[in-house]
Amino acid sequence: MKFSTSLTLLLLAVSSSAFGSDSSLASAKYDARYTLANPNGSANYTQTTNAQNSSTSIEINGVQVNVGITAWSDSYTGNPDNILEKGDIEGWWNCTLGKNGCTTQNRHKGYGIKNGDYSWGGDSHAVDNSGDGYGRDFDMFLLSFSESVTLENAAFTWVVGNNGSKEVTVAGLDNIAGITNKASSTWNSVKSAIVDNTLGHFGVGTIGSNGLYESTFTSITGSAKYWLIGAYNTIFDDNASSKFNSVELKLSSLGVSMTQQTPATEVSEPGALALMSLGLGLLLYRRKRRV
Structure with missing residues (x-):
């Protein structure tokens, strides 16, 4: 016995x-760079709000993440002038190859938005918070990912205007119904979909050795499948001043991270x-x- x-x-x-087995999980954050143009200048994006249907992807620690991108602005042609409309994405080189020290290494393509108020050319060259025809508009890119990610930073080929620490607005969304419902979509209707810890307003640094302007999103800690990025949008800022300087940007690339959890060794x-x-x-x- x-x-x-x-x-x-x-x-x-x-x-x-x-x-x-140890039920605890180990978390690790992995980063990747998403560039909107290939080295030869050809477009490296798919215009769709459904990332699952996108032919563009980035790899984050072995995980293929599909990316879709569309352009939006509150530039409804006519009145009222605050209804969101889909714009055209247009790319421009930041320098001419072979001139003024421009090489394939420091030559980058940046993208702007041609919105519904286009009349003379300004709104086709940049994503901006200025106006062309019916007053001030807020241009923003909508990025759709097949996995929840966090935006870490952005690089721009061209920056005009200065508004201090509020030149770029970033926001993660849990849905995009407030954007795609054309009958009544405004930036105000999008605010309720913003995910906690994903909204921020940031400045843009001076041009670096890589020929790009950088903006780092230091306060962003949340993750989402949908992200807006564009020129400073006062509608998303509860502390916005009644006066601010216009900023025009051409987006080149984004730093993207994803947190993955793995079980402890068994x-x-x-x-x-x-x-x-x-x-x-x-x-x-x-x-x-x-x-």
Whole structure:
């Protein structure tokens, strides 16, 4: 009876240590760069709000994440002038190859939005918060991802205007119904879909050695499948001043991160069986010696 109790206790101990798994998860953040243009200047984006249907993707730690991009502005042609309309995405080089030190290494293509108020050219060259025809408009790119991600930073080929620490607005959304419902879509109707810890307004630094202007989204910690990025949008800023300087930007690339969780290390099944066999063998050896 004493032997039976010892055998049972030992087998339970071995089984628990071998098959028991640690329920805790290890989290790690992985980054990738999403560039809107290939090195030769060809477009590296798919215009869609449904990332699952996009032919453009980025790889984040071995995970393929599809990306779709569309352009929007509150530039409804006529009155009222605050209804959102889909705009055209147009790209421009930041320098002419072979001139003024322009090389393939520092030559980048940036993208702007041609919106419904286009009349003379300004609104086709940039994503901006200025106006062309019916007053001030807020241009923003809508990025759709097949996985929840976080926007870390952005790079621009061209920046005109200065509004201090509020030149770029970023917001993650849990749905895009407030954008795609053309009958009544306004930037105000989008505000309720903003995900916690994804809204921010940021400045743009001076041009770097890579030929790009950088903006880092230091306060963004939340993740979402839909992201807006564009020139400073006062409708998303509860502390907006009645006066601000216009900013015009050409978006080149985005820093994207994704947090992945993996379970703690577990003992494999073959290893567990080996441990159990060893424990049983030791017990049988002890019994034989006692006999």
